[in-house]
Amino acid sequence: MAILSSASSNGRNNRTSRNNSENPLTFKQRLSALRNLPAFFKLVWKTSPPMFIANIVLRVLKAALPVIMLYIGKLIIDEVIVLTQTAGPHELTTLWKLVAAEFGLAFLSDSLSRAVALLDSLLGDLFANQTSIELMEHAATLDLDQFEDSIFYDKLERARQQTIGRTILLSQVLGQVQDLITMAFLGAGLVAFNPWLILLLVIAVVPAFLGEAHFNEKSYSLVHGWTPERRELDYLRYIGASDETAKEVKIFGLSGFLTDRYRILSDKYYKANKELAVKRASWGSVFAAIGSAGYYSAYGFIIWQTVNGMLSVGTLTFLAGSFRQLRSLLEGVLTRFSSVSQGALFLSDLFDFFEIKPRIYTPQKPRPFPRPIKEGFVFENVGFKYLNSEKWANRHLSFTLHAGEKLALVGENGAGKTTLVKLLARLYDPSEGRILLDGYDLREYDLTELRQEIGVIFQDFVKFQMSASSNIAVGRIAEKENKNRIENSAHQSLADTVIEKLPGKYDQILGKRFAKGVELSGGEWQKVALGRAYMRDAQVLILDEPTAALDARAEYEVFQRFAELTHGKTAVLISHRFSTVRMADRILVLDNGELHEIGSHEELLANDGRYAELFRLQARGYQ
Numbered sequence: 001m002a003i004l005s006s007a008s009s010n011g012r013n014n015r016t017s018r019n020n021s022e023n024p025l026t027f028k029q030r031l032s033a034l035r036n037l038p039a040f041f042k043l044v045w046k047t048s049p050p051m052f053i054a055n056i057v058l059r060v061l062k063a064a065l066p067v068i069m070l071y072i073g074k075l076i077i078d079e080v081i082v083l084t085q086t087a088g089p090h091e092l093t094t095l096w097k098l099v100a101a102e103f104g105l106a107f108l109s110d111s112l113s114r115a116v117a118l119l120d121s122l123l124g125d126l127f128a129n130q131t132s133i134e135l136m137e138h139a140a141t142l143d144l145d146q147f148e149d150s151i152f153y154d155k156l157e158r159a160r161q162q163t164i165g166r167t168i169l170l171s172q173v174l175g176q177v178q179d180l181i182t183m184a185f186l187g188a189g190l191v192a193f194n195p196w197l198i199l200l201l202v203i204a205v206v207p208a209f210l211g212e213a214h215f216n217e218k219s220y221s222l223v224h225g226w227t228p229e230r231r232e233l234d235y236l237r238y239i240g241a242s243d244e245t246a247k248e249v250k251i252f253g254l255s256g257f258l259t260d261r262y263r264i265l266s267d268k269y270y271k272a273n274k275e276l277a278v279k280r281a282s283w284g285s286v287f288a289a290i291g292s293a294g295y296y297s298a299y300g301f302i303i304w305q306t307v308n309g310m311l312s313v314g315t316l317t318f319l320a321g322s323f324r325q326l327r328s329l330l331e332g333v334l335t336r337f338s339s340v341s342q343g344a345l346f347l348s349d350l351f352d353f354f355e356i357k358p359r360i361y362t363p364q365k366p367r368p369f370p371r372p373i374k375e376g377f378v379f380e381n382v383g384f385k386y387l388n389s390e391k392w393a394n395r396h397l398s399f400t401l402h403a404g405e406k407l408a409l410v411g412e413n414g415a416g417k418t419t420l421v422k423l424l425a426r427l428y429d430p431s432e433g434r435i436l437l438d439g440y441d442l443r444e445y446d447l448t449e450l451r452q453e454i455g456v457i458f459q460d461f462v463k464f465q466m467s468a469s470s471n472i473a474v475g476r477i478a479e480k481e482n483k484n485r486i487e488n489s490a491h492q493s494l495a496d497t498v499i500e501k502l503p504g505k506y507d508q509i510l511g512k513r514f515a516k517g518v519e520l521s522g523g524e525w526q527k528v529a530l531g532r533a534y535m536r537d538a539q540v541l542i543l544d545e546p547t548a549a550l551d552a553r554a555e556y557e558v559f560q561r562f563a564e565l566t567h568g569k570t571a572v573l574i575s576h577r578f579s580t581v582r583m584a585d586r587i588l589v590l591d592n593g594e595l596h597e598i599g600s601h602e603e604l605l606a607n608d609g610r611y612a613e614l615f616r617l618q619a620r621g622y623q
């Protein structure tokens with residue numbers, strides 16, 4: 001994480017950082033970032049109103065203490081001086097009362113600080129949890145192609161960091177308010193004696209503030225511009241040391257390749273950051289010297305007044321103390337202003353992310369999903385291009401998927417089979433043409449209902465590092481407690497024999513990520529994932545190469561059962577195995593994203609086209 005929180009600017013050859021170095025953020029932009037604060041505090045308030053109120057009340061109390069303590073200090077010193085100048089015996093009651101009062105206040109101040117720090121950290125944790133949840137919820141509403149866009153991903157990455165990083169902002173802003181109140185009290189004391197001291201104070205502090213503001217700006221540009229590289233560093237760290245990649249890293253001897261790349265990137269990052277840090281430290285000491293000069297001028301002036309009898313020694317200590325505290329508070333407030341506005345800028349990333357709206361959504365007045373589907377799906381000249389891609393993944397697709405029909409999709413790698421089923425499930429909308437369901441555009445239906453009625457098991461299904469039963473239940477998560485249904489689904493997909501052999505049976509954690517997890521073979525995983533299809537029980541079932549990793553016997557059995565599962569249902573099957581494909585009512589052959597031919601196994605063989613050619617090719621392989 002150290003490398004992530006530090007920054008570097010050597011990414012000048014990269015698009016984002018170039019933008020940033022060409023357009024550094026202006027002071028005005030930074031000020032306008034403060035507009036994020038009300039929304040931020042609304043979020044914090046929502047996290048826990050009682051804790052928020054308690055935090056404010058305690059801080060206001062604490063803010064009044066320094067000036068009271070300084071004033072009591074002044075009274076103590078004046079009292080001591082009076083006592084030392086008069087002959088004894090001395091009446092000490094007042095003095096001891098004052099000392100006791102100062103002791104009490106010191107104790108109170110310490111307790112308040114601890115209470116505030118505790119509340120800050122608890123509130124911060126709650127805030128981080130709450131925002132993480134909202135982030136996940138929002139991400140779930142977004143489109144698949146938004147996740148496939150690297151600029152979106154950078155934004156998501158920065159937003160994710162904000163959920164944790166912004167808890168500091170909370171104590172910074174509240175601390176700021178507290179310090180401003182303290183300063184108002186101390187300032188009132190100073191002004192009462194000599195208003196010119198305030199002017200000296202401002203002169204002493206303003207250069208330091210401007211310096212801080214400048215360097216914070218630079219640092220933000222650096223961190224922002226390096227987001228893609230930081231993601232790459234994260235990714236390298238992940239593939240360099242993870243259970244999923246260890247096998248290939250070892251076999252291909254990739255460790256050196258990965259660490260070299262990591263080293264080059266992180267070195268660049270380190271150097272750029274070092275350059276900035278050194279500059280910042282050097283200028284910081286110059287500004288500190290100016291600050292000290294201001295302080296000592298004021299101090300000299302107060303001493304001179306005291307020596308000339310204009311002020312008492314107590315007042316001297318009060319004023320010197322007030323001035324010293326004011327200076328460090330003002331410096332703190334101004335410096336913090338810089339990091340607060342920087343924090344508020346980063347906050348824009350979080351709010352920007354929440355502003356991203358999905359393009360695929362349910363219309364205002366959705367059409368109820370047909371139960372049962374009567375006619376089926378009609379593709380009308382459907383074409384689709386992936387985001388940032390020039391190539392058509394599907395083009396000129398016109399065909400009907402009849403209700404209750406079993407359709408197999410066949411085609412070479414990259415022919416557009418998976419894309420077609422993603423369009424059917426509305427993971428994407430067509431770039432041209434339209435898909436009708438029972439006569440109406442798919443876009444007119446409720447998205448949630450549509451997804452509920454279309455079950456897809458993808459070839460790259462997720463191997464959830466969770467229990468075996470959860471891995472099946474994800475097919476219809478609302479039924480996660482329904483043991484019967486889960487076991488039944490496992491039985492249908494042949495996953496039951498796999499699960500029975502596991503030490504923890506259905507409660508067994510799968511995968512190696514967590515303690516006591518058990519890894520399955522590719523085919524075993526596939527049987528578990530297939531269980532999701534039975535769990536789903538949707539009107540339309542889509543299986544994208546569901547049996548690729550199964551042995552011949554298992555595949556035969558799976559399809560025997562699949563025929564039962566899909567009885568009376570619409571099903572789409574993608575497979576490279578013709579033994580499977582021929583079981584479908586019709587077969588659609590895709591070539592380069594376009595419909596090449598469509599018909600039953602017999603019809604297509606009689607046609608003697610691409611299908612017949614591919615079929616014979618595979619059959620020959622088995623002879």
Ligand SMILES: Nc1ncnc2c1ncn2[C@@H]1O[C@H](COP(=O)(O)OP(=O)(O)OP(=O)(O)O)[C@@H](O)[C@H]1O
Nearest residue numbers: 148386389393411412413414415416417418419420
């Ligand atoms: N997320 C994506 N972004 C950009 N292009 C993509 C994406 N997914 C697929 N493509 C491209 O779209 C084309 C069709 O891909 P698709 O996955 O639909 O093929 P497929 O027929 O399912 O292939 P396979 O048999 O290898 O699974 C390919 O050229 C592929 O490179």
